[in-house]
Amino acid sequence: MKKIAVIITLLTLSIHIGFTQTKPVQYCGTVFTQEQIDNIHKTSKHGQQNQYRKNRSISRIPIQIHIIRKSNGTDGLDASSVPGIINRLNNNFANANMSFYQCNDINYIDSDAYYDLNGLEQIQVDRRNNVSNVINIYFANSVHNGVSRVCGFTTYNNASDYIFIKNGCTGTRKNTVSHEIGHYFSLIHTHGISNTNVTDELVNGSNCSTAGDQICDTPADPNLSGGLLNRQCQYIGTAIDINGDAYRPNPNNIMSYGRSRCFTTFTPQQNARMVNDLVNVKYYLSCTSSSKTLNEDENIDFGIEIYPNPSKNIFNIQWENASEVSYDVYDITGKIIYSKKNMDISENTSSVDLSNYTKGMYFLKINLDGIEKSTKLIKN
């Protein structure tokens, strides 16, 4: 179920961005679904301020660094920059009493295919490499969310512990990793849920708990992308809200779209919300013996073959050495359009007929003896 959730979330994420994105390049690819927002509200109702006060001891949070290099093992993020990245993270999260540390050594993924991560390839990388119960941080040469290039993204989902970051967004004064970990712990952009619509939060603060980032000690933010800051990181825009009040956003807030080098702070209520999320949702984060090994059983080869692919209608699926097999086919929206369960043990082939579906990309998720594999089906 966990992996299905990951796939569906990623697909939903891509689709959602596809409909709302108008700018060709965007800082961050993280988008919250309404369901996720509702969950954040439910969790916040557990008295976040109280939790925050109770949680004064430092929470040590395990992370796994994954560096994607070319197939020949060259390039990729310079490992010597990792301690600096973790130091900046720990400085930014010090007031939340959160401290991050590496559970295992760096995992190198040598793959020309993933070096420039494009759209849904992230599912495959995550599936093969994620370490359980830690925050997996993947560094790639470029990150593309299916619509545009971004500095990074994550997804707010309690079964998805990964963050993707573009190497170029990790320089000594850049704080993209902190921004994405803010999202991971349930923070919304200070300009609100939409990256394109004007914020619904009023400057006078009267709707601050339900509009914008739904946090009241962050001022209403009209979205700081597009040259609205001077070199000193000060806001120079002139936008007004529907009451005629001029916005006074904080470009130093890590969850804004100000420049990454201008990011210095989370507010107390942002810290409280993150701690609350850690305590009530991401409480499972821990570096245990099971987190010490990568998902190596994912590498068991069942001799899966799919042919033809691309195909006009019929996709034949073949495998070997598996006694329990089931599979689902998803469309691009994450909806299951075909399922086959509890297949006879003697079977080692099956076929999917997509003749009633439109041309495009579909996804096959096949479970063989409890091990899940997924791949694209291209109908042309």
Ligand SMILES: [Zn+2]
């Ligand atoms: Zn973001």
